[in-house]
Amino acid sequence: MKEKYLINCRIIDPKNNMDEFGGLIIDEKGKIKALGSKVSNENLPKDVEKIDLKKKILIPGLVDMRVFVGEPGYEYKENFRTLSDAALSGGVTSVVSMPNTLPVIDNVSMVDFLKRRGRDKSRINIFPAASLTKNIEGKQMTEFGLLKRKGIAAFTDGVKTVQCPQLMSRIMNFASQSDSLIMQHAEDNILSRGGLINDGEISTRLGLQGIPDLAERIIVERDLEMLEEYFCKYHISQVSSKKTVSIIKKNKEEGKIFTAGVSINNLSLNENDIGEFKTFLKLSPPLRTEDDRLGLIEGINDGTIDVIVSDHKPEDEESKRLTFDKAATGAAGIETLLPLALELFHNDSIKLDKLIASMTANPSKILGINKGNLDIGNDADLCILDIDKPWTVKQSELKSKSKNTPIENRNLQGQVLKTFVKGEIAYERN
């Protein structure tokens, strides 16, 4: 492999506080050799591959902390190959895969399977998460130490919450020994039982049972209280309400150390988008009010919320073409994560560096992985972006095996042009 000179671009690397025009050199091994304003057309050596990026933006490949793969068990919804294609077309080069598969990722042998499939079938970096409890039953904790040693990046029950306070406190207490990252889906299952969408005027009008935001707050409050007794690496997977944001803010101000994420869906959509029973917008946590959405944006801006995730949950058509009660929960979103996030930049909701940090440097730091940055010597996982390009989301053009996008026909601004993984072009828009 020849050295590659990527020139004539705006480089944004939030980890290194870099935002400058210049270029980036990828060495023969696919690592970042040098970058910055000094890399330009003028000082190009002979016998290298020159890629003129025509003033577009170069950022680290995105790190998506919440992605459902479907393998094993639900290959008809998504497999590693289709996930990888979808991710790359959205500039995502690293993902944390959720353990909600069939069987569940809760033991060491499953990790070997995942790593092998991930390596053979996908071109992105897969960081598998294992479940917090055996078979996601909320009864018996998994082998944190052994699983972590095998390469598990984080522990979560994914779509479920550890309800039992005794078990949760023991998980926190035990997991701290192995310095394992705990990611909680915060939802009190009893308070939200039978719930389908946000509890409010819309749920009353549609006659659908509501999920009160209290169901989220009560788990967040509980866990943060426990964190005081049993300190561990703790992350709230997705926040959906303004009130939860203020609880998190208060606790962070008091000096508690933990992190929180939000789904791009909750940042960009609200309950009104559900319209007349659009099951593609049946999500968990549910879309809430516009006031909540604005509160979440504020949470990103003031650092209360650390990361933005796609919460990519591929569901086949059959499981969505049902009544709202019976339809599957979740939306595909990995390939629209960045373009949809850019909407928040274009409409002056969130600054560009903050937005990119929440999908690169911040998740990497939480996960303790050396991704999502442009450090010299690091794998050249890059995303080249045309930040102004207008386009329309079309189901038929999505690479994901399942087409359950919540933003069909939405006009977006900003598109990924090229994605590099380990110095190689893994995706290029025609």
Next chain:
Amino acid sequence: MATLKKLKAVKINQNHLLGIQDLSFSDVSLILDESKHFIKLNKSSSKKVDLLTGKTQINLFFEPSTRTQSSFELAGKRLGADVMSMNIINSAIKKGETLIDTAMTLNAMHPDIIVIRHQDSGAPNLLSQKVNCAVINAGDGRREHPTQALLDALTIINRKGKVQGLKIAICGDILHSRVARSNIYLMNMLGAEINVVAPKTLLPHSIEKLGVKVFTDMKKGLEGCDIVMMLRLQHERMQGSFVPSPREYYEYFGLTPDKLSMAKKDALIMHPGPMNRGVEIDTNLADDINRSLIREQVELGVAVRMACLKLFCRKIL
């Protein structure tokens, strides 16, 4: 065969009757006007007309129902339609068929109208997207029950001459009630003032945004009302405990002569049925022919459903 006075050819603006929320004031007026003709017909000795001769009506009831299903069946038959009532317990739905597949199967038989009741809110909307005929909602989850609200309006008009300016109290399990929702939309549209009376645990979130005043004290809620609509406690939709006991519920939210005395002297009582006597309504009040419209509601229900079947049966449009 009886004959009806020829009416001017008028059209309803909607293809389906999915909910009161979709109807305009003129749609509602048309349905109510049309219903009045059928009231008379239903009282005559020859109740059958040939308005829907050759048309096929399928009743698709996913939930148990006595009055609504028989009312729709009778309405269709009196209009001359071929009426088929599907027995869901013996159908392929029990074998795992989805609603859409059932809809496609039925659609292949070329019905002109499908009447559907379903436990899931929005099921008639989903069905209406997949079939070529008119869909009439006979109750979906807790969302809407449009023909019930229409027959309630007709009953009120029949007795009071109008709905406009009346004060109506809707009392009981509002949370689980599609009847309450449809009535709130309709009575608001027709210009009534609406109070809802319920324990806080049986009130849906933001109900006041639907244009009602909320009372948890029944006596205050009934003050000066012309109509008192009672709702059934819907135990089958309840997950867990909403009220401590039927006894406590009756004490505070059951309709008794004492509480009714707060309403106007000529206030009338309505109930969509089935009633729980001694839980939400005093048994003597329910049977008081001077105050209770409960039997009249059932009677006019057939007329309203005949009007709806006629107006929505697409070939006639």
